[in-house]
Amino acid sequence: xxxxxxxxxxxxxxxxxxxxxxxxxxxxxxxxxxxxxxxxxxxxxxxxxxxxxxxxxxxxxxxxxxxxxxxxxxxxxxxxxxxxxxxxxxxxxxxxxxxxxxxxxxxxxxxxxxxxxxxx
Amino acid sequence: xxxxxxxxxxxxxxxxxxxxxxxxxxxxxxxxxxxxxxxxxxxxxxxxxxxxxxxxxxxxxxxxxxxxxxxxxxxxxxxxxxxxxxxxxxxxxxxxxxxxxxxxxxxxxxxxxxxxxxxxxxxxxxxxxxxxxxxxxxxxxxxxxxxxxxxxxxxxxxxxxxxxxxxxxxxxxxxxxxxxxxxxxxxxxxxxxxxxxxxxxxxxxxxxxxxxxxxxxxxxxxxxxxxxxxxxxxxxxxxxxxxxxxxxxxxxxxxxxxxxxxxxxxxxxxxxxxxxxxxxxxxxxxxxxxxxxxxxxxxxxxxxxxxxxxxxxxxxxxxxxxxxxxxxxxxxxxxxxxxxxxxxxxxxxxxxxxxxxxxxxxxxxxxxxxxxxxxxxx
Numbered sequence: 001x002x003x004x005x006x007x008x009x010x011x012x013x014x015x016x017x018x019x020x021x022x023x024x025x026x027x028x029x030x031x032x033x034x035x036x037x038x039x040x041x042x043x044x045x046x047x048x049x050x051x052x053x054x055x056x057x058x059x060x061x062x063x064x065x066x067x068x069x070x071x072x073x074x075x076x077x078x079x080x081x082x083x084x085x086x087x088x089x090x091x092x093x094x095x096x097x098x099x100x101x102x103x104x105x106x107x108x109x110x111x112x113x114x115x116x117x118x119x120x
Numbered sequence: 121x122x123x124x125x126x127x128x129x130x131x132x133x134x135x136x137x138x139x140x141x142x143x144x145x146x147x148x149x150x151x152x153x154x155x156x157x158x159x160x161x162x163x164x165x166x167x168x169x170x171x172x173x174x175x176x177x178x179x180x181x182x183x184x185x186x187x188x189x190x191x192x193x194x195x196x197x198x199x200x201x202x203x204x205x206x207x208x209x210x211x212x213x214x215x216x217x218x219x220x221x222x223x224x225x226x227x228x229x230x231x232x233x234x235x236x237x238x239x240x241x242x243x244x245x246x247x248x249x250x251x252x253x254x255x256x257x258x259x260x261x262x263x264x265x266x267x268x269x270x271x272x273x274x275x276x277x278x279x280x281x282x283x284x285x286x287x288x289x290x291x292x293x294x295x296x297x298x299x300x301x302x303x304x305x306x307x308x309x310x311x312x313x314x315x316x317x318x319x320x321x322x323x324x325x326x327x328x329x330x331x332x333x334x335x336x337x338x339x340x341x342x343x344x345x346x347x348x349x350x351x352x353x354x355x356x357x358x359x360x361x362x363x364x365x366x367x368x369x370x371x372x373x374x375x376x377x378x379x380x381x382x383x384x385x386x387x388x389x390x391x392x393x394x395x396x397x398x399x400x401x402x403x404x405x406x407x408x409x410x411x412x413x414x415x416x417x418x419x420x421x422x423x424x425x426x427x428x429x430x431x432x433x434x435x436x437x438x439x440x441x442x443x444x445x446x447x448x449x450x451x452x453x454x455x456x457x458x459x460x461x462x463x464x465x466x467x468x469x470x471x472x473x474x475x476x477x478x479x480x481x482x483x484x485x486x487x488x489x490x491x492x493x494x495x496x497x498x
Contacts, residue, residue: 031155031160034161083161
C-alpha cells in the first residue's frame with residue numbers, strides 16, 4: 001500500500017491495476033461525506049488531473065489522479081451511499097481502479113510508516 | 121468583533137466544549153464549537169429526533185429601559201419596521217434593523233419583559249447594533265449590553281420534557297413566550313424559540329451558573345451537544361435566513377420575503393406606518409415588487425449547490441438570473457437544499473432553473489420554504 005500527500009491510498013494488483021481510495025485520516029477530516037462524483041470508465045487520465053469530486057457536510061474537495069493511466073472500474077456504491085466513505089474508507093469504499101501506464105510512478109509515494117509520520 | 125489585540129473571545133462554556141471533544145473554530149470573533157465527536161450529520165438528526173444543546177453565548181444580549189416601558193417600546197420602533205408598541209408583556213417577536221436604503225442591517229429578537237425590552241442580536245453585528253441603538257435612542261432609552269450572561273439553546277421535540285424536569289413552568293409557555301424562571305438555582309430568562317425549526321427554548325443564564333446548567337441538561341439521555349455545523353444545516357432546512365448570507369445591507373425585507381415580520385400597523389395605511397429607516401424604499405418595494413426574490417431551491421441531483429453558485433434560466437447560454445446564498449446537504453431532507461435570490465418572474469414554486477456547479481449547469485427547482493415541517497408549539 002502506498003500513500004500520497006493528498007491522503008489517497010493506492011494498492012496495485014499483479015496486473016498493474018491500481019485501486020485508489022482516501023485514507024481514514026482524510027475521511028475524518030472531511031466529515032460526513034454526502035456526495036461523490038466519479039470519472040467515467042474508459043477515461044484516460046494524467047497524474048494530478050482532478051477526477052473525483054467529494055463533498056462533505058462542510059465543503060467540496062477534489063481528488064487527483066495519482067498516476068497516469070486509464071480508469072477501468074469505479075465504485076458506484078459510494079455514489080448511491082456516500083456515507084460509506086466514512087464507514088470504511090480503506091476497504092469497501094474505494095473510489096476507482098486505474099490501469100497504470102507506468103507502475104514506477106507509485107515509487108514516489110509514501111509507505112505506511114512515512115504516511116503515519118506525515119499526518120503526525 | 122474581537123478584542124483590540126485580535127485575540128478570539130471565549131464563551132463561559134469554552135472549557136466544557138473542549139472537554140466534550142469539540143472542534144473549535146473562529147466564528148464572529150469567538151472560538152466556537154463547529155462540531156463534537158458525534159459529527160455534523162448525526163448532531164443534526166439528533167436535534168430533529170430528540171434534543172440538542174447549543175452554546176449561542178456569542179450573540180449579543182441587550183436590555184433597553186426608559187422612564188416607562190411604553191417609551192422604550194415606542195422608541196425602538198424608530199429602528200425596526202416591527203410592531204413593538206403592541207408587543208404584549210411576556211411575548212417575543214422577530215425583527216430587523218433597516219438602513220436608509222431599506223436594506224437589512226441585522227435581524228434580531230425583541231422580547232417584552234415587563235419593565236424592559238430584551239433584545240438578542242447576531243454576534244458579528246452586535247457592536248454596530250449597540251452603537252446604532254445608542255445613537256438613535258439615548259438618552260431617552262438606556263441601552264445596556266448584558267455581558268455577564270451566557271445564552272444556551274435547547275432545541276428539539278424532547279426539549280420541553282427535558283427542561284420541565286428543571287422547572288415545570290416551561291410547559292405552560294407557547295411559541296415566542298418569554299418568562300423568568302429559576303433553573304438549577306439561577307435566574308434564567310427563557311424564551312420558547314430558537315433557530316432550528318424545532319420546538320425549543322433559548323435560555324439566558326448568569327455566566328457563573330452556565331456550565332452547571334449546560335451539564336445538567338447534557339446529563340439527560342435525550343440531549344447531545346450540537347455545534348455550529350449542524351446549527352447551520354438545521355436553520356437552512358427550516359428556511360431561516362442567516363445574516364450576512366441570505367439577508368444583508370443590500371437586501372430589503374420585501375426581496376427577502378420577510379414582509380410577514382412587518383406588522384400591518386407599520387405598513388402603508390397602518391396607524392403607525394413608516395417611521396423607520398428606509399421606509400419609503402421598503403414601501404416602494406411593497407407597491408411595485410422587487411427585481412429579485414428569496415426562494416427555496418431544491419437541486420434535482422445529489423450535488424450540493426453552495427453559497428455563490430450562479431443560477432441560470434436555461435441549460436446553456438444567457439445571463440445569470442440569480443445566485444445561491446446558503447446551500448448544502450439537508451440531512452433530514454436527505455439531499456441537497458439551498459436558498460437564494462432569483463428574478464421575481466422566475467420565483468414561482470416549481471420553476472425549473474439551473475445552478476452552475478464546477479462549470480456544469482445542473483437542474484434545480486424553486487421550492488417551498490421551509491424544507492421540513494416546523495415543530496413549534498403554537
